[in-house]
Amino acid sequence: MSVIQGQMAGETALSTLGWLPASTRQVESFKEWKDFVRDNFPWLEFRNRASGQFDAEIYSQQVGCFGLSMIRTSAGEVKRTRHLAEMTDSGSIKIMWQLSGGLMVEQDDRSCSLSPGQATVCDSARPYRIQMSDQSKFAVLMLPHDYCAGWEHISESICATTLYKGASMRSVLGTLMALTAADRDKGEEDIGAVLDAIQLMVTKLLYRSAEQTGLQAYNDxxxxxxxxxxxxxxxxxxxxxxxxxxxxxxxxxxxxxxxxxxxxxxxxxxxxxxxxxxxxxxxxxxxxxxxxxxxxxxxxxxxxxxxxxxxxxxxxxxxxxxxxxxxx
Missing domain, CATH: 1.10.10.60 (Homeodomain-like)
Structure with a gap:
């Protein structure tokens, strides 16, 4: 079971602590990449923009309700059209960190280009497009909408913008990487505490980024x-x-x-x-x-x-x- 399949099937209560084994896959052709995308990221169109042979490497891990993927790929594009977005029952919060190379994300009539160290977010319930430069390497965190309280109020203001580059952004990715490398035999109580901390950091990151765009979150x-x-x-x-x-x-x-x-x-x-x-x-x-x-x-x-x-x-x-x- 892949990370994204597990995430989409597992958009349940945040207390669910299912931990799927990590997997790494080498992709050596665009056809193989298309098959992977169809199996793991449904309702997307994609294009090969590589000048030579297409190749990619994908690491995936699921912990609790979230899925984390590390992707290195040749130049390409994935796109969710309005028609495809309407065909899916639910969407996810999709946070992307650029590790090397370049990434361009478009949604809600906005676009941002990421350099290494920057991050952005999109909502898979609405149309979006992602363009990857050659040998682009990035991390993708997939979360259910209810992971961030009030997501519907800030979503259209921050998608396809560069997220606030503060301690919370670095902490989220660092904690996720540490968690995927942790001993899964440890008690669920410890894992649950870390997941709760990640949820708070993600929410803080997204709201801080919303404030950066001039959007104020009201108490009422x-x-x-x-x-x-x-x-x-x-x-x-x-x-x-x-x-x-x-x-x-x-x-x-x-x-x-x-x-x-x-x-x-x-x-x-x-x-x-x-x-x-x-x-x-x-x-x-x-x-x-x-x-x-x-x-x-x-x-x-x-x-x-x-x-x-x-x-x-x-x-x-x-x-x-x-x-x-x-x-x-």
């Missing part, structure tokens, strides 16, 4: 839900408090009372999130030739003059000045 889950609904509807310039209240199954008065907990109003949060979306686009070098008017409209501003006025009030510069200064 209703506020997280409201914020996420706003983000999903930002491009709709007509979206406002009444639409949000309806989506939340709340009266307008109750919605405004809820927002008093964070000392703001629905109108102000909607405006702030739209401005933050525009700022990220203006800072993105891949969008340097994109018209600022298009950025404004895609961020949910119905009038360019209103966008410019609000932007200058918030950041002290016009959008054009902001873009020019950031590119220097």
């Amino acid at each position: 889950p209703r506020l997280n839900k409201a914020r996420d609904h706003i983000i999903r509807n930002l491009s709709d310039s007509s979206f406002g408090p009444d639409d949000l209240a309806s989506a939340m199954c709340m009266s307008r008065r109750s919605l405004y009372m809820l927002f008093e907990e964070i000392d703001t109003t629905p109108v102000k949060l909607i405006r702030e999130l739209r401005l933050e979306t525009a700022v990220r686009a203006l800072l993105d070098s891949r969008e340097k030739n994109r018209k600022i008017t298009d950025i404004a409209f895609d961020s949910g501003f119905g009038e360019y003059a209103t966008f410019t006025r609000l932007f200058k009030t918030r950041y002290g510069k016009t959008p054009r000045e902001f873009r020019e200064d950031s590119s220097k």
